[in-house]
Amino acid sequence: MTTESTEARLAPAEAPVPQTAPAVAAADPRRWWVLVVISFAQFIIAIDASVVNVMGPQLQHAIHLSTPGLQWVMNIYVLLFGGLLLLGGRLSDVAGRKQMFLGGLVLFTLASLAAGLAHSEGQLLTARAVQGIAAAALSPASLSILVTTFTDPEERSKAFGVWGSVIGVGASVGTIIGGAIGNSDWRWAFWINVPVGVLVAAGAIALVGRSVRNTVREATDTLGALTATGGLVLLVYGIVTSSTHGWTAGQTLGSFAGAVVLLSVFLVVESRSAAPLLPLRLFRSRTVVAGALGEFLTAAFMMPLFFLIPLYLQDVSGYSPLRTGLAWLPTSVGLMVLAPVASQLVNKVGPRAMYLLGTAFLAGVIGVAIGIPLHASYVSFMLPLSALFGAGLVFCLIATPVVGTADATEEDAGTTSALLNASTQIGAAFGIAVSVTLLNNRMTHELTHGASAQTALVHGLRVAFIGLVVMLVLSIVNGLVGFRGLKRPGSAERKLS
Structure with missing residues (x-):
């Protein structure tokens, strides 16, 4: 069904209230409670993308997980999450955002329960696969609910500020939770999602249906x-x-x-x-393309650091899993403290300046990371790295959805959201794969020439971090070219082609 035919079919029913509906939605104070519900859902998704990073030894000991199996605990989640996002986003437009949100949430909660109950490699990988499928339904539905709930551009940017920071906070908190729980019972890393899922479902049932009108179309x-x-x-x-x-x-x-x-x-x-699954006209919008590239590049930079730095902290500096997780605390604090500031700032300076500022902070992260020493104190290495990382992420993660959904319509909110989410997951997978390849190649070279395991790891990490410079350069180009012309949310001066 085309956009034109959909509008023609809906026009008689919507004709009496086209001017008052946005005002009512903007005045409804429940929209901020909807944001709280959506943020908690996105939080548990982000946590489960990183929680296993520091739990490897515990998982291998507890259920005799093989080394390939340990890699697939992360990979199978990312594989199905990223692969099914586009379908999940379109289904949220077809079946309704609230229905997809609740369905994905229930499935994710049950899969988390099953992951905690696993007693074998096969059971754990199956549960993680179902988590990935559920996240592919839940995540695009969450973002599309925000797009259609917050109709005022300035309020929408504030909502995106919270939503974007939740992604970074969740990823960094995931390492903290994984480290803390790794010292006791690894199963609670998954079981913690169960009570949160129940509370979020109750909140969605009570609030989302009143704030969001679902658009039902034939698939x-x-x-x-x-x-x-x-x-x-x-x-x-x-x-x-x-x-x-x-x-x-x-x-x-x-x-x-x-x-x-x-x-x-x-x-x-x-x-x-x-009735296309992905209307190709979306790719004619520079806002969509620039936003998707921004999500891809930010994730391709972010996830390798969350994956690689714990290797250094535990294998070289001798950190415990808990101490490794706590080492990321400045990142989480920075995201939470700067998110309200960034949400206000994006309305004043525009997403382009915000994104480039975030990229500049991330360049500082790489400057510290490339100089990674064989032995370093927390204050001289990890503290500046994690603090700069939090600042860079908050500005990039808030700017990209503002741009990517700037032209999103009621009809295509789910698809646009899924495209941005898919870019994030593919970027994360790509960034980790490239970084690990560079790391392994350099370590192999070092070990064959007589270097110690710790020295080989440090030299390999330096090469992997140098590889991330490419992501930074592309981010700068995307910010300068792709974000050009978008002055600020709601600005009458915005002219993008």
């Missing part, structure tokens, strides 16, 4: 759904397995080739479909 693009999902799954699979099989391995190249074929077929299908 006819079956071939598009199959080719998009298959293509994205193969793409993410190729990325996440490249660190173990290599970028030129037959399995990796085969995955990429399959992804190219399926995604090419998908684009052809979408260009001819009357």
Whole structure:
């Protein structure tokens, strides 16, 4: 069904109230409670993307998890989360945002319960897979609810400030929770989602239905759904397995080739479909493209640091899992303290300046990280790195959804949100894969030349961090070119083509 036919069908019912509906929504104080509910849902999703980073030894000891199995505890979550996001976003437009939000939340909560009850590698990986599927439904529904609930541009930017900071806080808090629970019972790293999920579901039932009007449409693009999902799954699979099989391995190249074929077929299908899963007109919007690139690059920079730094802290500096998690506390505090400031600032200076400022802070992070020493105190290394990291993330993570959803409509809010979320997950997988490949190659070289394990690791980390400079350069280009013209949310001067 085309946009025009949808508008024509809805016009008679909406004609009496086109001017008053936005005002009512803007005046409803429950919209801020909706934000609280959505933020908690996004928080548990972000936590589960990083909570296992410092729990490896505990998982291997408790359920005899193999080394490949340990990698797949993270990979299978990212694989299905990233691969199914586009489908989940479109379904939120078709079946309704509240329905997808609650369905995804219930499934995520049950999968978390099952992960905590796991007694074998297969059981844990199955539960993590279901968590990824549930997150692919829950995350785009969450962001699209914000897009349609906050109709005032300035209020929407404030909401995005909270939502964006929750992603970074969740990722950093996940390492703290993983470290703290790793010293006791690893199962609570997953069980903690259960009471939170119940409370969030109760809040969504009470609030979201009153604040968000769902748009129900027919889902006819079956071939598009199959080719998009298959293509994205193969793409993410190729990325996440490249660190173990290599970028030129037959399995990796085969995955990429399959992804190219399926995604090419998908684009052809979408260009001819009357009700496309992903309307190609979205790619004509520079706001959508720039926002998606911003999400990809920020995640490709963020997740490698959360993955690699714990290796240094535990294997070189001798930190315990708990101390490793607490080392990220300045990042979490910085995100929480600066988020309200950044939400106000984006309305004054615009998302372009915000994004470039965040990128500048992240450049400072790389400056510290590249100089990673063999032995360092927390004050001289980790404190400045984690503090700069929090500042950089908060400005980037707030600016990108403001830009990416600037032109989002009621009809395509879920799809646009899913595209941004998919960019985040693919960027995270890509960043980790590239960084781990650089790390492993350098470590192998160092070890074959007689270096100690600790020295090899430090030298490998330096090379991996140098690789992240590419992400920074691309972020600067994206900020200068892609974000150009968007003065501030709601500005009459905004002219993007």
